[in-house]
Amino acid sequence: MIKRISAMMAVLLFVCTFPAAASAAQAYAVIDAETGRLLKGANEDARLPIASLTKIWTALTYIDAAGTDAAVTVSKNASNQEGSSIYLRSGEEVSAEKLLYGLMLRSGNDAATALAEDAGGSVEGFVDMMNEKARLAGLESTVFTNPSGLHDDLHLSTAYETALMLKHAMDNNGLKKISSTTLYNYGDGAWQNKHRLVRGQGEAVAGKTGFTKTAGRTLATLFEKDGKRVIVVTLNDGDDWNTHRNLSAEVFRSYKKVIVAEQGTYQVLPGIRAELEKPLAVLLSEKEMEDVSHAAIIPRGAGDGIWQVRLDGVPITAAKLKIERR
Secondary structure (H helix, E strand, C coil), X not given: CCEXXXXXXXXXXXXXXXXXXXXXXXXXXXXXXXXXXXXXXXXXXXXXXXXXXXXXXXXXXXXXXXXXXXXXXXXXXXXXXXXXXXXXXXXXXXEHHHHHHHHHHHCCHHHHHHHHHHHHCCHHHHHHHHHHHHHHCCCCCCECCCCCCCCCCCCEECHHHHHHHHHHHHCCHHHHHHHHCCEEECCCCEEECCCHHHXXXXXXXXXXXXXXXXXXXXXXXXXXXXXXXXXXXXXXXXXXXXXXXXXXXXXXXXXXEEEEEXXXXXXXXXXXXXXXXXXXXXXXXXXXXXXXXXXXXXXXCCCCEEEEEEECCXXXXXXXXXXXXX
């Protein structure tokens, strides 16, 4: 059966603003982990220090650049890092996989530096890689100056963009496995995940903790329940464990997972059919369900199209359309 929808040609112009920095503020964001759509937030676009939530992006940048199979030689610089540590020794050789577990479970600043030097040739080179990756991911309000999250006045992000960082990280199965691990055994020892909610028996699946005196407590968590996936990020929240439990529970109550576009073939224009290869599902509240619309964006000439789902006219998710012209 051929389904029919209206089609449109579209040229989109995005204008990005750079929010002013905020100091000693509290912020949170809750996003749909599938689409990245903001579901709930407060001060979510304020540029704030994120402390060791930085290591989410450090881990993803390293894995995408170097994988997990390398053997890394620890430098004196790495072994001498201040703050949280997994107690690396200068000159020892450690697997990248072990360093990644030490980074995500124990928040080792020495592990962050060792990984950065290995993949980037230097800490500065790796930070350039992190910033370039952030730019390509659309994280326009995020700037990194180091791979660990130690305080620097320029090292800032937002609650919303940090939630997007975790979304990108959780799209990597290897990194999701690492940050979901409650206890990592490495031969003559073991590391317990610092993230208390991930260690529990609830809906928290993965995440990262952070703290500096300037940033306060920072926390990022992926929650999954009944096929719904949400990410919660809090910045400078002294009661973050309870905040994450409460925000995730509220969103799970308020939003349903709705299939907004069925898999199949659609007649979008005379002589043009478009195939959606898998159904599109999004989280919607009861009030939002009536405000969903669709558009098939068809390129001139050859090439695939895009099926776009919109809420109040604003795109919230999209998928590739295979175009058949007759």
